[in-house]
Amino acid sequence: MTIKTGIGFRKDFAEEFLSGSVLKPGFVELAPENWMNIGGFWKKKLNQLAEMYPIISHGLSLSIGSPEELDMNFLKNVKNFLKEYNIEIYSEHLSFSKCDNAHLYDLLPIPFREDAVKHVAQRIKQVQDYLGQQIAIENVSYYTPVAAEMDEATFVSQIAEEADCKLLLDVNNVYVNAFNHNYDAKTFINNLPLERVAYIHMAGHTKVAPDLIIDSHGEAIIDPVYELFEWTLEKIKPVPVLLERDFNIPELDELQGELNNLKKIMKNKWGTKKPLRTSPNRRNKKETYN
Amino acid sequence: MLLKTETYNQQSNFAQYCRDGKDLAILGAKQERLPHYRRLIFNVVKDAMETTFPISFKYIETEIWDEMVYNFFSWHKCSEPQVWRMPEEFFEFCKSQNYAEKYNLPFLFDLLYFEWLEVELYMMEDIQYPKFKKTENWLTEKIAVNPEHKIVKLEYPVHLEKPFDAANKKGDYFLLIYREKESGRVQFANLSVLFTFLVENIVLCEQTLEEIFNDILYIFGINDLEMLQTEAFTLLRDLQARGFVLGVK
Numbered sequence: 001m002t003i004k005t006g007i008g009f010r011k012d013f014a015e016e017f018l019s020g021s022v023l024k025p026g027f028v029e030l031a032p033e034n035w036m037n038i039g040g041f042w043k044k045k046l047n048q049l050a051e052m053y054p055i056i057s058h059g060l061s062l063s064i065g066s067p068e069e070l071d072m073n074f075l076k077n078v079k080n081f082l083k084e085y086n087i088e089i090y091s092e093h094l095s096f097s098k099c100d101n102a103h104l105y106d107l108l109p110i111p112f113r114e115d116a117v118k119h120v121a122q123r124i125k126q127v128q129d130y131l132g133q134q135i136a137i138e139n140v141s142y143y144t145p146v147a148a149e150m151d152e153a154t155f156v157s158q159i160a161e162e163a164d165c166k167l168l169l170d171v172n173n174v175y176v177n178a179f180n181h182n183y184d185a186k187t188f189i190n191n192l193p194l195e196r197v198a199y200i201h202m203a204g205h206t207k208v209a210p211d212l213i214i215d216s217h218g219e220a221i222i223d224p225v226y227e228l229f230e231w232t233l234e235k236i237k238p239v240p241v242l243l244e245r246d247f248n249i250p251e252l253d254e255l256q257g258e259l260n261n262l263k264k265i266m267k268n269k270w271g272t273k274k275p276l277r278t279s280p281n282r283r284n285k286k287e288t289y290n
Numbered sequence: 291m292l293l294k295t296e297t298y299n300q301q302s303n304f305a306q307y308c309r310d311g312k313d314l315a316i317l318g319a320k321q322e323r324l325p326h327y328r329r330l331i332f333n334v335v336k337d338a339m340e341t342t343f344p345i346s347f348k349y350i351e352t353e354i355w356d357e358m359v360y361n362f363f364s365w366h367k368c369s370e371p372q373v374w375r376m377p378e379e380f381f382e383f384c385k386s387q388n389y390a391e392k393y394n395l396p397f398l399f400d401l402l403y404f405e406w407l408e409v410e411l412y413m414m415e416d417i418q419y420p421k422f423k424k425t426e427n428w429l430t431e432k433i434a435v436n437p438e439h440k441i442v443k444l445e446y447p448v449h450l451e452k453p454f455d456a457a458n459k460k461g462d463y464f465l466l467i468y469r470e471k472e473s474g475r476v477q478f479a480n481l482s483v484l485f486t487f488l489v490e491n492i493v494l495c496e497q498t499l500e501e502i503f504n505d506i507l508y509i510f511g512i513n514d515l516e517m518l519q520t521e522a523f524t525l526l527r528d529l530q531a532r533g534f535v536l537g538v539k
Contacts, residue, residue, distance in 0.1 A: 033372045039416035039438075041474030061371035067291075067298040074371050099305035102367035105334040105376070108304060108327065111297050119293040143326050147300035147317035212323060214330075 004240040005259045005266070006056065009049060011042070012249055018048050022252040025259060027054040029242050032090075033061045033074075036081035046085075056089045056199065056240060057082060058168075061103065062127070064137065065096035065110035065120050070127065079131055089199055089240075091136035091168040092127075094120070094156060109142035112155040117162060124163035136166035136198045141173040141205075141215035143180060152177065153191035166198035169236075171229045172221070172244075176205050176213045185228055189235070197236045202229055202262060203244035218247035221258055226265065233269035241266060310364040334373065335363045342377035343405045346398075349453045354393045358384060374413060381406050397446040397457045404448050404465075407440060411469045411476045414438070419471070422537035428526065429500045429519075431538035433492045439468035439534065441481075441490055449478055470533045477532060484510055485525055 006027035009017060017023055028049060035046055049055070059078065062070075082090055095107035110116050128134055139156050160167055169192070178185035204219030221243075243258050291298075303314035308327050316324070339359050340347045347355060359380070366383045370376045381402040384390075390398040422434035444463040446456040464486035467478040481489060484506065491502045503518060512518055529535040 034374070037372070037415055038413050040412055040414070040469055042413065043416060044474065060373075065301075067293050067301055071371060096301060096305075098371075099301050100367065101369065102305065102309065103369065103371055103376075104305060104308055104331050105368070105373055106308075106327065106331045108301075108308070111300050113294075113297050115292055115294045115297050119291070119297075122292055143323040144316075144320040145318050146304050147297065208326070212326075214326065 005262045006053075006240060006242045007255065007259060008058075008242065008244055008246065010246070010249070013252060014045055016252055018045065018052065020052065023256055023259075025053065027056055027240060029056045029058050031060045032057050032078045032081045033059065036077050050085050055085050055087050056242070057087045057091070058138075058242075059090065059092040061097060061105075062092045063096050063098035063103075064092050064094065064123055064127070065108075065116070066098045066123075067096075067119075068098070068101060070123055071098075072130070075127065075130055082131070088133075089136060090131065090133070091138055091166075091199060093140045094137045094159065095140045095142075107140045107142075109140065109144070109146050110155075111147040111149070112145065112152060113147065113149045117155060117158045121159050121162035124159065124165050128163070128165065134164070134166050134198075136168040137163075138168035138170050138201065139173050139177075139192075140170070141176040141180075143212065143214070145181070151183075152181075153188045157191060157193050160193050160196050165196070167192065167194075167196045168199045168201060169194075169197045169232070170201040170203070171232055172201065172203040172205060172225050173215060175225045175228055176215050179213050180211070186231060189228075189232055194236050197239055199239050200229075200232075200241045201244055202241060216247060217244045220250070220254070221261070226261065229262070230265050230269060233266065238266070238270040332360075332363055335359065335376070338373055338376055339380055342374075342409050343380075343402060345405055345448075345453065346401050350393075350395065350398075354395075358387075358389055358393075361387070374409070377409070378406050395453075395457075396460070397448050397453045400444040400446045400456075401448040401453050403442070404444065407442065407467055408476045411438065411440065411467055412474065414469075419536070420539060422539055424537045428523070428538060429503075430498050432496060432498055433526070434536040434539045435489075435493055435529075436468050436471065436534045436536060438471075439466060439493075441466050441486060441493070443486075447480075450480060466529075466534065468534050472533075477534075479529065479532070479534070485522070488522060488525075489529075 004026035006029055007023065007025045009028040009030045093107045096110055097104050097107055110120060174185050174188055178188060202221055203217045204221050205213045206216040206219055207213050241262050243262060245255060300317055303316050307314055307324060308331050311328055336359055362380050362383045366379060368376055368379055370379060384402060385399055390396055417437040419437060420434045425431060442465050444465060445460055447459055447463050448456045449465055464481040464483065465478055466481055466489060467476060469476050487506060488502060491497060503515065506512060506518060507515060526535050
């Protein structure tokens, strides 16, 4: 049985990553916009990485929820990048990070509205047509609703159905949103089209006020999120699971410990079910799944 | 467009608030939580600037630096989807706002440009190297150079001195900045006007070194060919040792 747990590739610990001495992920995730159209030192490191691990890509700047037209030049670069590294899964956030032609470099919630469903679904279809593959959209954490006329689960579900795309289920985001907006996390997950889940994110978060959690990716995963993860796995087919850690990076053996925790839960819940394939690397077909 | 104007306005108001903090009607928003978005977004911009421009950040008074970055964040519409490229827009923004004069930082544009160039060269896509061979007989050959380079002119020697020392030395400074092939490190060399002409002609023209020397003698009114050759060969050997001059084509 192969259960695939991965971690985001970060420049902060690139050398340790590439040495494979402590961290032993089954795949790595990276944001295309941080790695495409580059050369020099980091291009070499990226090529080394691609020799060692399958890569899954998780975008930041497509801004699928923007009111304006898609940036086709950007998308062209993404497409080239996916092709160059033979990346099969491309996911993006169900949010907007650009408006009035100004990038904001963060993930803002889209108004949960009927017209936004149609608008975003059409854009996802446009992206999928252009890339020639389904993409996965991620439920994002948000701290305030904006002009909402429906609940979040309905919004996410309708878009996924109408666009016929996959879902990246971020379990920590569900927990964060349930806490911040006072809804039931399990009911939320039950209301999603779980057969579309192609990929899972797990992360830690930071409580900044008695009634507010920020999705910081700067702490270890807490037990209630592990429990929600465990509960969720019973409802979906095996898919790759990623540990997100972007700030306040601990010793790498601690991160490996979290990966081990996730893997243990996955083995327990998914048993011998075969997971969805993650992307193979481009030059070396030797698989190093863990 | 499938998106209704009302929905677009809500997104636009929210995005605008994130940039300038001015209260605009955002339906159903939890007002006390909106500042978190401003803080998170501003931190991305602030971190990108401090990482890209460490010398500017170190030497420019904190209050002034913060104001420049904050104004950029509030007023400028960033067009670049790749965060690492965004600081180039900050450099252009500072020029458009004439901050060198406003804050009495004459070296500002040169310093921001110099620091941005280092990042740009470090990150830029690989350029195919020309075919070349090693030889001692450079004079009648065309010199092959590392294509991953830029030659720029600065008004202040920010590449040689601390910014406020450089501020008193306005002049014409020429800089060759290039990326080492193996290490990927970015290096630079300060060039005289004459040797800038030499290097630019090596790079741009399909002339032999001998032909370029003849041009230099004519243009710069130099009589001593032997001295020119000696100094030029010293420079070129140095640049060869440093990975800029590769050999001959």
